[in-house]
Amino acid sequence: MVGAVLLVGCSTKPAAVPAGVAGPSPTYVAVGASESVGSGADQPLVEAWTQVFYRTALPIGATFVNAGIPGATVADALEKELPLAIEQHPAVVTVWLNVNDLVAAVPAAEYESGLRRLVHALRQDGRATVLVANTPPLDHLPAYLAEAGSDFPPVADVLAAVDAYDAAIGRVVAEEGAVLVDLHAAGLAARADGTEAGLVSSDGFHPSTAGHARVAAAFADAYRTKP
């Protein structure tokens, strides 16, 4: 009987839990549009570039809030995303807002003004590192190419608009002490090595899973090498 009694499930009582040393625990906020919430990835929860950046570039104790809204422009971000971002008192912020503004034909000057106010607020007087992405190459996107000959602007106009936006982003980054994430250069490099097509999802517009990983890597590199 005793033997049978001993066969009842047993436990090891946990020992007194020692106090540990808390590691770094920064808060990361992503400000952006559909790309930032993972559109185009097979499993957005896992493969969105913001999630990959959070997982690979930041310590395990970091917290992440994604303020991104699909279709958002800079004006939308100022109104709807900035309050949530500031509420979190982030130490790291990523900003990728340009394609929707381009599609909405927002003039470069207006875009620059809005972006400057956004980045300035997110910097929180220098307490936060703000990484701002410029515009990746759009002229080879299947979604754009499929509309060739319609009301979409010609390639030259698209290239000029992208250049104007990227110049504005460069000025804002320099003046506000942010960090530039050069997605444009990364896109051209992918074009040169023949991998560009694989970085675009089946919708012809958003990054694919591989594209999200490449974007995350670009942000991570910029974060690690920030001055």
Added chain:
Amino acid sequence: MKRRDIVVLAARSVGRRPGRAVLTVMAVALAAALFAALLTIAGTARTRVLHQLSKGGPLSGIQVAAAAPDPTQIDNDQARPGEPKDLDDAAIAAIRALPDVRSVTPVVSARILVVPPSPMTLADGRQVTVARNRRGNDDVRGGFFDTQVGIDLTHAADLPISLLAGRLPTVGVPSEVAVTPSWMARFGLARTDAAAVLGVEVELGAPRDFGDSVRARWTRAKVVGVVAQQASGGAILAADDVVHAARAWTLAGRGDRRFADSSPYSGAFVIADSLVKVSAVRNEISDIGYSTAAPENLIATVDRYLHVVEVVLAGIAAIALAIAALGVTNAMLAAVRERRREIGVLKAIGARDRDVLALILVEAGVLGLVGGVLGTLMGLGFASIVTAVVNNYLTGQGLVGVQADVQPLVMLAGVVGAGVLAVLAGAAPAVRAARLPPREAVDA
């Protein structure tokens, strides 16, 4: 005769017949070993059974639910809770202020989205994924909803928590969690795989309803332990401040209570001063307005029966000791017969009757004490072997192990009892030797 002379003579007479002395000592040792082993094993079993009934917590532990008591369930050990009722700091304070309450540990829970690696690589190199076609595993593509339970880790020893593998999260390190077998079952893993999930990193998202969308506040955590019990209805155990932060994020949202109920605490674990106070404390908590559950009646009943088992085993061991005592008596009677001339000579040179009595009793006592010490150690060793075998079996079944419950009182009783019993057993031969007339002894 001086005491020292008596002891020296006793020791010499023991050494004169080493074979008989060894056999006598072994008889006593075996009886003492049986006594020590049976009572140690019985005590270990008792501790383990009661530990299991209390789910790893103190015997006088009481679980308080965030619910009103059901009047029809008041006297039940596992009372079914009534209507939900917020359990807040004021209620916790009221419970803490009750007489006969030793401690109160609140438990907080939050609904979270769990995103494990896909595939998830285990510590042994295997790769697993969330099992499909299992209810709840496809809540969200790439993740699933579950409940995270937060406790004050500095009071973990007061809670009904026991470990299958690893350890509990470290105090002050929010990026550590423990998981339960139900969490492992989502990946098709059994309890025996507990050690394999240690070190896995997961992403946990506290959801907030923004009206037009649901956003998550993400944290990452490493699995550092697997607990045997379901953590208050949840699959992930963390520090209470971590879960409070998750709840605060969720509750700041708008809309329905899909992700969090209003009660600040999902429950509490109360420890009464003793098992006999549990019923009274439960009644007082019910009067405050909360439902309770505690296996007090079951524990008390099982404890009584286990005590009967211990008494029976002690009786068996006592019989063995009595048999050994008869052996001591027989050996001492033989020794007295053989030493009639020696005894006569001692008396002729001035030894008194009580000196001869003391001589025989000391000899018997020495045999008993030596046998008691040897036997107690042997009994401890045997009990340890049995415990190790049972422990291996249990851990192999994915259950938590067992430790031998060595009771100093049992050890002392084995040694001292054997000595005293041997002295009593030697009383008759000692009296016979003491009454031998010197001339009759010399002429023998």
